[in-house]
Amino acid sequence: MASVFLYHVVGDLTVGKPELVEFTENETVEAAIKAIGESTECGIAIWKRKSVQKGLIENAETRHQRFVGILNPLDIVAFLARDECLNDQEKALKTTVSDVVVPDATLLKEVDPGTRLIDALEIMKHGVRRLLVPKSIGWRGMSKRFSILYNGKWLKNIDSNPNITIPNNINRSSTSVAASTTIIRDKYCCLSREDVIRFLIGCLGALAPLPLSSISSLGAINPNYCSIEASEPAIEAARQIPREPSAFAIVEPTPDGQHKILGEISASKLWKCDYLAAAWALANLSAGQFVTGVEDNVSSRSLPEFLVAGNGANLANGGSGGGSRLMRQRTFSSRGVGFFNNPSSQTFGVNRSMYRGRSVPLTCKVTSSLAAVMAQMLSHRATHVWVTEAENNDVLVGLVGYADILAVVTQTRSPAACIPEAQSTER
Numbered sequence: 001m002a003s004v005f006l007y008h009v010v011g012d013l014t015v016g017k018p019e020l021v022e023f024t025e026n027e028t029v030e031a032a033i034k035a036i037g038e039s040t041e042c043g044i045a046i047w048k049r050k051s052v053q054k055g056l057i058e059n060a061e062t063r064h065q066r067f068v069g070i071l072n073p074l075d076i077v078a079f080l081a082r083d084e085c086l087n088d089q090e091k092a093l094k095t096t097v098s099d100v101v102v103p104d105a106t107l108l109k110e111v112d113p114g115t116r117l118i119d120a121l122e123i124m125k126h127g128v129r130r131l132l133v134p135k136s137i138g139w140r141g142m143s144k145r146f147s148i149l150y151n152g153k154w155l156k157n158i159d160s161n162p163n164i165t166i167p168n169n170i171n172r173s174s175t176s177v178a179a180s181t182t183i184i185r186d187k188y189c190c191l192s193r194e195d196v197i198r199f200l201i202g203c204l205g206a207l208a209p210l211p212l213s214s215i216s217s218l219g220a221i222n223p224n225y226c227s228i229e230a231s232e233p234a235i236e237a238a239r240q241i242p243r244e245p246s247a248f249a250i251v252e253p254t255p256d257g258q259h260k261i262l263g264e265i266s267a268s269k270l271w272k273c274d275y276l277a278a279a280w281a282l283a284n285l286s287a288g289q290f291v292t293g294v295e296d297n298v299s300s301r302s303l304p305e306f307l308v309a310g311n312g313a314n315l316a317n318g319g320s321g322g323g324s325r326l327m328r329q330r331t332f333s334s335r336g337v338g339f340f341n342n343p344s345s346q347t348f349g350v351n352r353s354m355y356r357g358r359s360v361p362l363t364c365k366v367t368s369s370l371a372a373v374m375a376q377m378l379s380h381r382a383t384h385v386w387v388t389e390a391e392n393n394d395v396l397v398g399l400v401g402y403a404d405i406l407a408v409v410t411q412t413r414s415p416a417a418c419i420p421e422a423q424s425t426e427r
Contacts, residue, residue, distance in 0.1 A: 004206040005410065010120050010191065011113030013199050014133050017189040022047040025068055025098035029079070032071055032097045033275055041192050042271045042383065043072035045108060045130060046101045058186070060110045063132070069104045070129060071097055072267035073275070074246045078238035080279035089276060104243070108132055108190075118410065124193055125406045127244070135187040193402040194381075197374055200409060204371055207409060211371035218370060220408045221387050221398040227251045230262055230288030237265045238282060245384040245401050249361065250287045254395070261386055261396040263291025264361040268382045365390045366397060370408065373400050 023035055023044050035044050048066040050058070079085060079100045085092035109123055110132040120131060204211045215221055226242045227249040228234070237248045247266030251259035265287065270278055281290050363386045364373050373385050384401040388394060 004203045005118035005121065006116060008117040009113065010111055010115045010117065010131065010133055012117070013191055013195050014113060014135075014189050017133075017191065017195075019135060020045075020132070020188045020190050022050070023097075024049045025096060025101065027097055028093065029076060029095050029097060029100060030093040032100075033076060033093075036071070036073060036076075037272050041194060042268045042381065043070045045069075045190065046071050046097055064105065064108070064110060067105055067108050068098070069101045070107050071101045072246050073270040073273070074237070074241055074265070074267040075100055075102065077270055077273075077275055077278045077282055078241060080275055081235060081238050081283040083283075086280065086283060102241075102243075110134075110188075120191075121196065121406050121410050124196065125403060125410065127403075129193060131191040132188050133191050135189055193406070194378070194383075197402065197405060198378055200405075201371075201374055201378060210409060211374075212369050214367050215364070215370055215373055215387065215400055215408075216366040218408045220370065220373075220400050220404045221366065222401065222404050223398040225249055225386075225396075225399050227259060227396075228265070228287045229253065230286065230291075232287050234265065234282045234285050234287045234290040236287065244403060245399070247384055247399075248287075249386060249396055249399075250291045251396060252288075259396045260394045261361055261363065261388065262288060264386070265290060266383075268380075268384075271381070361386050363388050363393065364400070365393070370405070374405060377402075 023032065023046060025046050025048055027035075032044065036042075046068040048068060050066065079095075080089070080092055082092075085095075106127055108130045109128045111120060111123070113133050113135075123131070200207065210218065226247070228236050228251070230250055230252050242248070245266065245268075247264055247268070249259070249261050250263045250265060251261055254260050265282075362376060362380050362382050362384075364376060365388055367390045368387075376382070376385050384399050386396060387398045387400060388396055
């Protein structure tokens with residue numbers, strides 16, 4: 001196991017992270033769409049409203065009880081694709097997010113900023129997506145953060161500041177990392193798995209030889225994924241949304257029983273789309289049409305008024321997208337839901353190379369290196385990468401997600417097992 005996990009703490013990854021602003025379950029779906037669009041991550045944490053009882057200091061247990069779950073774009077699009085929501089979109093947008101979010105308190109855990117990184121990774125490996133970390137003061141840079149380990153001295157803290165609280169169970173003479181943490185009361189930040197992967201990218205040398213090893217040799221490929229055939233209704237994606245990751249591969253069966261990937265319906269792909277247009281498409285189109293473009297496949301006469309009128313008031317930018325506010329007439333375009341299309345082809349699997357746009361899934365090969373996959377995920381702000389055969393870029397074999405990467409980098413392996421193969425750096 002790399003020493004970087006043993007000598008770094010969670011607080012190192014929270015430097016520069018903004019203070020948490022809670023989004024409560026009483027807010028509307030419209031407000032949630034705007035918040036997700038402005039967020040730096042594909043999803044927002046939903047909270048119950050904090051008690052206003054005067055003089056009450058919230059502890060970790062009561063704070064965790066207020067956490068409801070994480071709301072992502074696919075959850076919202078699936079909700080807006082319901083018949084009752086399509087019939088009355090204004091009412092749907094005014095619905096409180098408590099009716100949309102899937103409650104799951106296990107997705108968040110509060111940890112001390114002095115928690116070892118290896119312990120934090122173990123927590124995230126088992127399903128926790130966000131770590132709630134108290135904002136801390138006491139260090140100025142990474143080198144000072146670890147000087148307590150080598151010098152056995154207490155770094156200067158700010159005991160006189162009434163906004164700073166030092167836990168009673170801390171021994172001032174201790175040389176542990178946790179002992180050097182000073183907590184800012186009621187100020188927190190959220191650490192995501194993307195933050196962890198971004199940190200690991202900066203420590204590739206310390207992880208050698210793992211980064212240059214192929215994801216196949218490391219056992220990082222997850223063969224258990226959710227898929228929908230291109231000919232099936234896209235609304236199947238709303239029936240039962242997978243949680244890890246929130247994504248469906250849109251596939252076309254091959255004669256030999258394998259799956260050829262055409263696109264995907266996922267939370268990350270829908271992150272900054274036009275939610276009303278995407279909801280209508282999800283409810284009315286096939287999965288293949290949804291991801292490859294529908295301009296030539298759908299008559300404008302069959303489209304709802306708000307789509308025919310245009311969807312310039314993109315909900316991701318805070319607009320409601322209501323048809324009554326839009327005057328410019330134009331035909332429906334899959335560009336409105338964030339995808340590009342190929343007007344020359346209306347069949348799935350034909351001239352797939354022409355379908356190049358946001359609908360194209362993020363893929364790698366079984367021979368791709370772990371470092372290459374991590375870089376792909378970060379550069380595209382994706383929660384996963386679909387894995388295809390080395391010889392065929394279209395035949396799907398599995399996916400690599402955050403949990404798979406964390407499991408690989410924390411497991412104990414013999415040096416011989418991690419020797420990179422000659423072709424493992426292929427991307």
